[in-house]
Amino acid sequence: MAGIWTGLITIGLFYETVRFVDQSERKLVAFLQSLNQNDFSVTFSENRKSNDYDLHVAFNQLNQTFKSLRSDRESQHQLLQAVVEHATVPLVCFEEDDGAIFLVNDAAKNLFQLPFVQKVQTLERVDVTLPRFLREIKDGEKSTFKLTIRARTVFLSVLSRHIIFKDKKLKLIAFYDVSSELAAKEAETWQKLLRVLTHEISNSAIPLSTLSAYIREMLEEAKGQDRELTESERQDLMQSLRTIDSRSQSLREFVQNFRTVNAIPEPKLEKLAIGNLVMEAINLFTREFEMNNICLKMNGVHSAGHVYADRNLTMQVMINLIKNAVEAMNNFKENKFIEITTEKTGQRYLHLHIADTGCGIPPEDLEQIFIPFFSTKKNGSGVGLSVSQQIMQRQKGDISVRSTPGRGSVFTMTFSI
Structure with missing residues (x-):
């Protein structure tokens, strides 16, 4: 139981x-x-x-x-x-696959004068090249775009960020109107350039005017006295004519240099090994290094990888910077070094540093050395660094300098990678 x-x-x-x-x-x-x-x-x-x-x-x-x-x-x-809606910065976010607009704030609608934007391709109504520009801009890249809307031109600084949201690949674009900053910088650059031009032309024009007046007075005096020029006067006349010819030649060279600054060809970008470019430039100075007892150091150059640049134009910049480094140490007898190193900034840029132990550049000259025709050298044309900067900027890069008087300078070439 x-x-x-x-x-x-x-x-x-x-x-x-x-x-x-x-x-x-x-x-x-x-x-x-x-x-x-x-x-x-x-x-x-x-x-x-x-x-x-x-x-x-x-x-x-x-x-x-x-x-x-x-x-x-x-x-x-x-x-x-x-x-996002109340942000003053225009923002556009779209899907990378099909260009469908994920987000567009009021500031962007006002900028583009469009009440509705469904596809990034819609921005063709604003500028036919804008959709392609936005699709091709890379993650983290900062670029500029010139936009004209209803007869008004604005310069935009464009920043791109890639985002993954719910398995969707999105691209967030921020637009910054830098028209006023560019206008102010351009005006300042023109003022500096005009000062240099005025100085250079005055250096030639004033002696020409003075000598011309002197020759005219000499000839008028001889004519008024109804006599031939004396031997001394003939020698003065010939010397004055030689000086006029010399200054005229300087003016012709100045005009030619001006044409050089304004005649830089459009760069043809290709993928190049930075190490090979540096070695090719260095080989041109091997004999000069030996004659001037200059010691060359290189660090990380051969393993730096590739950059996107125009081969011939980039070689021109490298040669100019190395030549300047050599000349900066002309008055030194020892401790003469040129050091070439590389450095990467994230996945976007590679920096090539060319350092010397020369005389350095005075602080008051640092802001002007990239201005056309400004030179710290006695017989310099003031064209090399200006052209070099334009070349690097046209390759979506840049060139900069830091210097300490008496200790040397470091010029940095920045490349896109």
């Missing part, structure tokens, strides 16, 4: 256990489905006498936690939308 009761109790316990597990499983499924559907209205009775009390409390707590998280996320999303 006891065995029968034991069996019945065991069966009963097993049944209750199965029923409890089955009910718990159904409640768990219902709870997960409500979460999946973002339905946080489902609640479970918290009856302390119920066997499901702890389970129901846990479900309700999780439900409240997810509800709070959803509310916080929606608030953050609304805040982000408000920030």
Whole structure:
């Protein structure tokens, strides 16, 4: 009899256990489905006498936690939308695959004078080259774009960032109007250039004017006295004519240099090994290094990788910088070093540093050395560095300098990679 009761109790316990597990499983499924559907209205009775009390409390707590998280996320999303919409910086975000616009704020609509933008291709209405420009700009790249809308031209600094959102590859573009900054910089550059031009032309024009007046007075005096020029006067005349010829030649060279500055060809960019370019330039100066007891150091050049540049134009810049480094040490007898090193900035740029231990550049001249016709050399044309800077900028790079008088200079060529 006891065995029968034991069996019945065991069966009963097993049944209750199965029923409890089955009910718990159904409640768990219902709870997960409500979460999946973002339905946080489902609640479970918290009856302390119920066997499901702890389970129901846990479900309700999780439900409240997810509800709070959803509310916080929606608030953050609304805040982000408000920030983007009210941002003064024009922003455009589109899918890289099909160009579908994911986001465009009011500032961008006002910039492009378009109330609706559904595809990046729609921006062809503003400028036929703009969609392609936006598609091709690389992650982290900062470039400029000239935009003309309704007879108004603006210069935009364009910054690109790549984003992955819900398995979608997005490109976020920010536009900055730098027209006023460029205009101010251009005006300042022109003022500096005009000062240099005025100085250079005056150096030739004033002696020419003075000598011409002197020759005219000499001839008029001889004519007024009805006599031939004396031997001394003839010698003065010949010397004056030679000086006029010399200054005229200087003016002709000046005009030729001016043409050089304004006649830089469009660079033909190709993938080049920076190490090979440096070695080719260095080989041209091997004999000069030996004659002047200059020690050459190189670090990381051969393993620097590739850059996108015009081979011939880049060689021209390298040769000019190395030549300047050699000349900067002409008055030194020892401790004459040229060091060439490389440095990368992220995945976008490679910097080639050319350092010397020469005389250095005075601080007041540093801001002017890239201005056409400005030179710190006695017989310098002031063209080399200006042309070098234009070449590097046309290759989407740049050239910069830092210097300490008496200790040397470092010129840096920046390339896109």
